[in-house]
Amino acid sequence: MKIRKFLALVMALMLAASLAACGGGGAPAPAPATNDGEEAAETSDASSGGGSSGASLQVAIWDNNQLAGLKEIADEWSAQSGVPVVINVITWDSYWTLLSSGAQGGTMPDVFWMHSNTAQMYMENDLLLNLDNYIANDADIDMANYYPGIVELYNSNGTQYAIPKDHDTIALLYNQAIFDKYGVDTPTDDWSWDNVYEAAKAITEAGAADGVYGYAMNTSNNQDGWYNFIYDYGAQLITDDHKGTTIGSDEGKAGMEMVRKILTVAAPQPVVAETGTDSLFQSNLCAMITQGSWMINSFYTAEGHDDYKWALLPYGDANGNGECDPGERQSCYNGLGWAAAANTQYPDEAYSLISYFCNEAGQVKQAELGVTMAGMPGISDAFNNAFPGMDVSAFNRIEDEGTLYFRPYTRNTTVWEDKIQQDAFLAAWLNPADESVMAGACDAAQAIIDTAIAAE
Amino acid sequence: MTKKMTAAEKNAAIWAWAFITPTMLGLIILNFYPIFNTVWQSLCKTGDFGRGNIFVGLANYSAVLQAPETWQSLWNTIKYALIEVPFGVVIALVLAVFLNKKLPGTSVYRTIFFLPMVCAPAAVAMVWRWLYNQQFGLLNNLFHVKVGWINDPKIAWISIGIIGVWSIIGYNMVLFISGLQEIPHDYYEAADIDGATGIRQFFYITIPLLSPTTFFIVQTRLIGALTVFDLMFMVMDKTNQALKQVQSVVYLFYQYAFTNGNRGYGATLVMVLLVFILIITVIMQKAEKKLVFYN
Numbered sequence: 001m002k003i004r005k006f007l008a009l010v011m012a013l014m015l016a017a018s019l020a021a022c023g024g025g026g027a028p029a030p031a032p033a034t035n036d037g038e039e040a041a042e043t044s045d046a047s048s049g050g051g052s053s054g055a056s057l058q059v060a061i062w063d064n065n066q067l068a069g070l071k072e073i074a075d076e077w078s079a080q081s082g083v084p085v086v087i088n089v090i091t092w093d094s095y096w097t098l099l100s101s102g103a104q105g106g107t108m109p110d111v112f113w114m115h116s117n118t119a120q121m122y123m124e125n126d127l128l129l130n131l132d133n134y135i136a137n138d139a140d141i142d143m144a145n146y147y148p149g150i151v152e153l154y155n156s157n158g159t160q161y162a163i164p165k166d167h168d169t170i171a172l173l174y175n176q177a178i179f180d181k182y183g184v185d186t187p188t189d190d191w192s193w194d195n196v197y198e199a200a201k202a203i204t205e206a207g208a209a210d211g212v213y214g215y216a217m218n219t220s221n222n223q224d225g226w227y228n229f230i231y232d233y234g235a236q237l238i239t240d241d242h243k244g245t246t247i248g249s250d251e252g253k254a255g256m257e258m259v260r261k262i263l264t265v266a267a268p269q270p271v272v273a274e275t276g277t278d279s280l281f282q283s284n285l286c287a288m289i290t291q292g293s294w295m296i297n298s299f300y301t302a303e304g305h306d307d308y309k310w311a312l313l314p315y316g317d318a319n320g321n322g323e324c325d326p327g328e329r330q331s332c333y334n335g336l337g338w339a340a341a342a343n344t345q346y347p348d349e350a351y352s353l354i355s356y357f358c359n360e361a362g363q364v365k366q367a368e369l370g371v372t373m374a375g376m377p378g379i380s381d382a383f384n385n386a387f388p389g390m391d392v393s394a395f396n397r398i399e400d401e402g403t404l405y406f407r408p409y410t411r412n413t414t415v416w417e418d419k420i421q422q423d424a425f426l427a428a429w430l431n432p433a434d435e436s437v438m439a440g441a442c443d444a445a446q447a448i449i450d451t452a453i454a455a456e
Numbered sequence: 457m458t459k460k461m462t463a464a465e466k467n468a469a470i471w472a473w474a475f476i477t478p479t480m481l482g483l484i485i486l487n488f489y490p491i492f493n494t495v496w497q498s499l500c501k502t503g504d505f506g507r508g509n510i511f512v513g514l515a516n517y518s519a520v521l522q523a524p525e526t527w528q529s530l531w532n533t534i535k536y537a538l539i540e541v542p543f544g545v546v547i548a549l550v551l552a553v554f555l556n557k558k559l560p561g562t563s564v565y566r567t568i569f570f571l572p573m574v575c576a577p578a579a580v581a582m583v584w585r586w587l588y589n590q591q592f593g594l595l596n597n598l599f600h601v602k603v604g605w606i607n608d609p610k611i612a613w614i615s616i617g618i619i620g621v622w623s624i625i626g627y628n629m630v631l632f633i634s635g636l637q638e639i640p641h642d643y644y645e646a647a648d649i650d651g652a653t654g655i656r657q658f659f660y661i662t663i664p665l666l667s668p669t670t671f672f673i674v675q676t677r678l679i680g681a682l683t684v685f686d687l688m689f690m691v692m693d694k695t696n697q698a699l700k701q702v703q704s705v706v707y708l709f710y711q712y713a714f715t716n717g718n719r720g721y722g723a724t725l726v727m728v729l730l731v732f733i734l735i736i737t738v739i740m741q742k743a744e745k746k747l748v749f750y751n
Contacts (some may be wrong), residue, residue: 097714103505121504121717211591219695270607273693274589283592415716421695430697 055346057353059087060109062095065297069371070357077356083349103127108341110350114162116153116334116409117417123156129340131160134351140359145376149406150335162337163358164375166366168293169404170224170313170331171394172196177307178287182206187288187311189401192324193229193258196288196314201265203287215266216277216286217259219421219429223332223407224292226425229255231330231405232316238408243453248446251318253439256428258316263432270430293373293395300387310394312401329402335375416452420445498723506719516724525700525708526725530732532613533704537681539617540624545673547621548628549666553658555629556636566633570626577623581690584619588691604698606691612698616687624680628673635669636662667748675740682733685710705729 061070067089074085088109090098096118102108103122114122122128135141143151146164154162172187179186184202187195200214207213217225230237235252238245246252263269267280278295280286282302290313291299299308315329338357340350356362363374370386373395384393398404410416424444428437461469498516500509520526551569555562572580587594588605596603605615643661652660663670685706692699703711705725713722 100505100714100717125504125507127505220693269695270604270697271591273695273697274585274607275591276693412717415718418694418711418715422699426695426697429695 055349056084056086057111057346057349058109059085059353060095060099060112061087061089062092062113063294064089065294066371069366069369072369073357073362073365074353077353081349081352083346083353085353102341106343108343110344110346111338111340111353113165114154114337114339116407117413119154119162119337120156120409120411122339123154123159123161127342128161129342129344129347129350131163131340131351131354134355135160135163138351138355140361141355145360147333147335147375147377149333149404150337150375153335153406153409154337154339162339163354165336165338165357166363166372166375167333167335168372169333169395169398170228170290170292171392171398172288172311172313173281173291173299174288174309174311175281175284175286175304175307176309177304178203178207178212178284182212184287186309187314189312189397190324191311191314192317192322193232193262193314194317197258197262197265200262200288204265207287211285213267213271213280213286215262215288216272216280217263217266217289218269218272218277219425221277221290222417222421223334224290224295226256226259227332227408228290228313228330229259229316231255231332231403232328233258233318234327236405236408238410238449242410245446245449245453247449248443252446253442254318255316256438256442257435260428260432260435260438263429266432268430269426293392296387296390296392296395297370300390305390308390310390310392312394313398315402324401327403329398330405331398331402332407333404334407410449410453411456412452415455416449419448419452424448494723494726497719498727500720502719502723504717509720512720516720517727520721520724520728526705526728528700529703529705529708530728532702533682533684533706533729535613536617536620536684536704537678539614540620540681540684541674541677543617543621544624544628544677545670548625548673549632549670551625552629552632552636553662556633566629569629572623573626575623577686578690580623581619581687585691588615607696607698609698609701612692612696612702616691616702619687619691620681620684624677628677631669631673632666635666639665664749668750671740671744671748675737678736678740679733682729682736 059074061067067087071087074087077083078085099108099112103125108127114128135143141163143160143163147167150164150167151160154160154164172191174187176186179199182203184199184206187199196215203212203214219226227237230247230252233251233255235246235249235255237247247256267277267286272280275283277286277289278291278298281289282299282304284304284307296310299305302308313329313331315324317324318328319325338354340347340354344350357366358375360376360379363376364379364382366372367374367380367383368386370383373380373383377399380396384391384396386392424441428441431437497509499511499513501512501515502509555566555569585606586592590596590602590604590607593605595605603611606612639662643665644657647657647661683706684704688699688703688707689710692702706729709722709725709729712718712725
């Protein structure tokens with residue numbers, strides 16, 4: 001009966017542990033202890049002896065690819081300031097659940113990332129530390145040096161609540177081996193979406209027996225996918241004043257018509273919904289996708305990365321003259337911001353860390369380490385060399401050879417963002433052969449966005 | 457009652473309170489307060505982060521009750537329950553009867569069937585998601601078919617239900633085994649002497665005497681099935697074309713309350729679900745008096 005007693009004891013302990021995990025209320029550390037079991041935490045060991053002030057900072061991010069590089073920068077800061085930093089990586093969905101619960105309960109992390117989907121809400125509710133005085137007294141930070149779209153995003157009523165951390169752009173990713181196998185010319189900087197269509201068609205037809213597709217794009221590939229088509233052809237998903245959309249216009253429909261054309265020779269929607277475009281590509285079953293610079297590391301470290309090449313994002317030949325005119329090559333760009341909680345115990349230390357991440361030296365270092373490109377223009381060249389053996393200059397070159405537009409957002413982006421993917425465009429993706437379905441989807445998207453903005 | 461308590465009674469009362477208080481505190485803080493807060497939120501246009509709620513009366517209710525997706529998701533939830541509960545109960549009962557016999561290796565099988573219960577639901581869902589994958593999944597490749605298990609709106613709800621049954625069988629089985637062991641052996645001996653076959657014994661002894669356990673399982677699993685969320689959330693991509701025919705009420709609640717940040721609408725959805733579950737429970741309680749045999 002000894003075993004039974006032992007088992008009972010183990011069960012009791014497990015029960016106690018799970019209860020303790022649920023009820024961990026009064027503890028001061030707002031670390032996300034039990035969310036999905038999907039987090040990783042890294043404690044900076046630079047000053048494990050403990051800072052003189054007894055302060056320590058909890059940092060929350062959602063991208064595991066950036067952890068190592070950011071930790072290195074944070075460790076440098078810890079070595080100078082004597083304040084230990086704990087960086088917690090939480091998956092995207094859990095991140096926002098955690099942050100909004102923390103905002104409600106008053107236990108947010110000290111320093112964390114802000115994103116265009118939600119920044120407005122957090123700023124308007126005074127949940128973020130007002131950085132104006134800190135910036136004014138900090139010789140290292142000048143807001144004029146950063147991308148204006150990102151600065152504006154994290155500014156509410158003249159107050160700056162976050163400092164741009166980075167910027168990202170989009171490029172075309174292709175698999176050299178697949179192009180070679182089917183004897184199709186590989187993408188160049190001069191490619192338009194029509195060239196993409198031709199190549200995708202050739203590969204999908206030739207590769208049908210092997211289950212290889214020329215292209216893959218899901219309705220959820222918006223910022224890195226079909227958004228760019230709309231802007232290439234002269235429409236805007238969200239207008240500059242964030243109060244409307246022109247997706248239902250003729251230009252918008254022309255852009256989505258190009259998308260539709262490519263979809264007729266791309267992987268069918270049920271396939272990309274179940275398997276995912278990235279998995280298809282990394283399984284060598286898809287020749288081309290578009291992806292954002294934040295995803296480089298995941299392809300760089302993938303098994304077949306020797307065959308993966310990045311090309312300049314193709315342009316949309318809106319006027320049909322066969323060359324890329326100004327405004328025809330558009331890449332979405334977005335930037336995260338480093339923000340601090342308004343009620344953090346250590347506002348000075350928190351700002352000091354933010355400043356260390358965001359000043360020019362920190363930004364250059366971030367690019368060198370291959371974490372991301374910088375939040376200020378012109379200093380990201382080091383990023384090109386951060387991935388030995390893989391040419392990622394396409395992400396920087398688009399700044400000279402194309403136009404960057406800021407990621408479309410309104411006050412409550414998620415309300416219409418999910419809805420146009422699920423309710424408007426899904427039908428067109430499922431039935432790309434029919435032009436009228438895509439045109440109707442554009443009208444439906446127009447109505448969804450208009451309604452959502454009216455309710456904001 | 458003005459009679460004074462004796463010292464012993466007083467002592468007993470103090471201890472009683474001491475033992476009850478932790479549970480009561482837990483219930484009040486973790487159950488009752490959220491329930492009333494949810495009711496309150498369902499009557500509000502909620503502000504961000506729980507601040508600035510504006511009372512709007514029944515506006516949320518009229519919006520929720522008029523939305524076709526509410527009724528569709530309620531129907532989806534019922535369909536899921538209609539698979540998970542009957543199959544989960546029947547299969548578990550059959551397994552329990554076999555594993556209750558004194559045969560070699562029963563404890564091994566008991567463990568095997570109980571294993572799904574100790575796996576994290578999210579991990580279970582991820583594995584099934586790949587088993588079901590239309591192009592590369594094990595199921596389709598094993599049987600050389602091209603079935604869209606989770607993206608064909610006609611069958612996706614069944615596929616999800618199968619995962620639910622698979623996950624719950626072990627738990628139901630353990631409850632059944634404990635119920636079986638409470639049935640006195642005399643009945644079976646008597647039946648043997650009278651020449652009743654195993655099948656007849658099962659239907660005339662086991663099932664009636666097991667009915668309290670069966671009822672308990674059906675009742676708790678029904679409530680569990682009506683609040684299903686994680687299976688749909690983990691198995692189906694949000695761009696899956698079958699999602700609208702599969703998403704449960706709680707999934708819809710999650711979408712509104714957490715993704716869209718509309719807590720008031722979300723709260724109203726769960727209130728509708730709560731009322732529905734209450735009705736089902738009342739019906740179950742009435743049925744209990746007729747169908748359940750307490751010896």
